[in-house]
Amino acid sequence: MSCDLLELALPGVRALRPYQPGKSIEELQRELGLTDVVKLASNENPLGPAPAALQRLAELDPEWLSRYPDGNTTRLKARLAAEYGVSPEQLTIGNGSNDVLELVARAFVAPGDEVVFSAHAFAVYPLVTQAVGGRAVEVPARDWGVDLEAMAQALGARTRVVFLANPNNPTGTWFDAGALEGFLSRIPDHTILVLDEAYAEYMHPPWRSGIAHLPGRENLLVTRSFSKAYGLAGLRCGYGISSPQLADLLNRVRQPFNLNVLAMEAALAALDDEDFLARSKQCNDQGLVQLAEGFDALGLGYIPSAGNFICVELPASAPLVFEALLREGVITRPVANYGMPEHLRISVGTAKENQRFLEALQRVLGTRS
Ligand SMILES: *Cc1c(COP(=O)(O)O)cnc(C)c1O
Numbered sequence: 001m002s003c004d005l006l007e008l009a010l011p012g013v014r015a016l017r018p019y020q021p022g023k024s025i026e027e028l029q030r031e032l033g034l035t036d037v038v039k040l041a042s043n044e045n046p047l048g049p050a051p052a053a054l055q056r057l058a059e060l061d062p063e064w065l066s067r068y069p070d071g072n073t074t075r076l077k078a079r080l081a082a083e084y085g086v087s088p089e090q091l092t093i094g095n096g097s098n099d100v101l102e103l104v105a106r107a108f109v110a111p112g113d114e115v116v117f118s119a120h121a122f123a124v125y126p127l128v129t130q131a132v133g134g135r136a137v138e139v140p141a142r143d144w145g146v147d148l149e150a151m152a153q154a155l156g157a158r159t160r161v162v163f164l165a166n167p168n169n170p171t172g173t174w175f176d177a178g179a180l181e182g183f184l185s186r187i188p189d190h191t192i193l194v195l196d197e198a199y200a201e202y203m204h205p206p207w208r209s210g211i212a213h214l215p216g217r218e219n220l221l222v223t224r225s226f227s228k229a230y231g232l233a234g235l236r237c238g239y240g241i242s243s244p245q246l247a248d249l250l251n252r253v254r255q256p257f258n259l260n261v262l263a264m265e266a267a268l269a270a271l272d273d274e275d276f277l278a279r280s281k282q283c284n285d286q287g288l289v290q291l292a293e294g295f296d297a298l299g300l301g302y303i304p305s306a307g308n309f310i311c312v313e314l315p316a317s318a319p320l321v322f323e324a325l326l327r328e329g330v331i332t333r334p335v336a337n338y339g340m341p342e343h344l345r346i347s348v349g350t351a352k353e354n355q356r357f358l359e360a361l362q363r364v365l366g367t368r369s
Pocket of ligand 1: 043095096097098099122165168169196198224225226227228233236237238
């Protein structure tokens with residue numbers, strides 16, 4: 001019976017494997033009977049949600065929950081448009097930025113069309129490509145980073161979309177304004193470049209956003225998220241900025257009420273919480289240094305990262321270290337499915353959480369035989 005159903009599913013869906021999320025705190029508590037669990041697995045903000053967002057949610061009129069949300073997300077678009085100096089027609093709001101990535105595939109990729117992305121890139125790119133029957137073209141990376149020259153050379157007549165994250169997850173590598181400009185000049189008119197900037201708020205110069213390159217470019221989409229620096233991963237809100245025409249096309253396949261009432265209000269409030277953003281960034285800067293120094297002290301290699309996570313290279317089997325860390329009450333992220341079987345990805349936590357992880361790692365590696 002299940003075999004027959006498989007035959008009915010679209011060819012792309014048949015071969016799909018679902019996205020594997022990081023293990024949850026609750027799951028580990030249940031499995032191992034642990035109480036004090038630290039999760040450093042999904043690049044969430046260790047400081048929690050922006051306090052201004054929490055306050056806004058507490059003040060919300062309950063009637064808003066029984067009414068449909070504003071399907072056009074008017075106030076959020078207006079606020080974001082003012083923030084970036086673009087028009088509201090250039091914005092596409094998503095149920096997380098993942099939603100926007102999927103809209104791109106659904107609006108533009110037909111069976112057989114090519115979608116280009118780098119090795120060690122975000123797992124959602126191949127997922128949304130395959131689901132619509134697109135042909136995934138994975139370009140080898142260079143020193144763990146995106147090889148922009150090789151990416152440019154992989155573009156062909158059937159390349160409909162390029163997914164490119166800056167910085168990249170899970171490697172944390174990034175490229176500067178000059179490299180971006182060079183790459184943009186090689187994107188043909190029949191190809192849409194999706195520049196995924198989910199970690200933009202954590203970045204420092206000379207990193208530059210692609211938003212400045214939007215004027216005059218019909219085929220560029222920059223995506224952003226409230227899941228990381230704003231601490232709202234559980235509410236699901238992200239957005240894309242593009243030409244009005246590109247936004248209009250994405251909007252045609254968007255679910256009418258893809259952003260819920262709570263997410264919109266929280267996102268609006270979070271945008272005004274500059275203090276929280278500054279604290280989050282500082283916590284991340286310090287945490288990246290703390291983790292790198294900890295790896296140095298343990299003699300472990302790592303990939304220098306600009307995100308809120310870092311990949312450490314293990315001298316022992318990464319799955320075994322992952323399991324041993326779980327027994328220590330620390331959840332990390334295996335990245336074998338990203339072509340990185342010898343690494344674990346660690347999301348930056350608070351100073352205390354980072355310390356707890358480093359001590360657990362030392363114990364785990366010290367007792368292996
Ligand atoms: C976390 C992440 C996102 C954001 O996902 P949301 O759907 O906004 O939670 C997008 N792209 C990359 C590369 C990410 O790591």
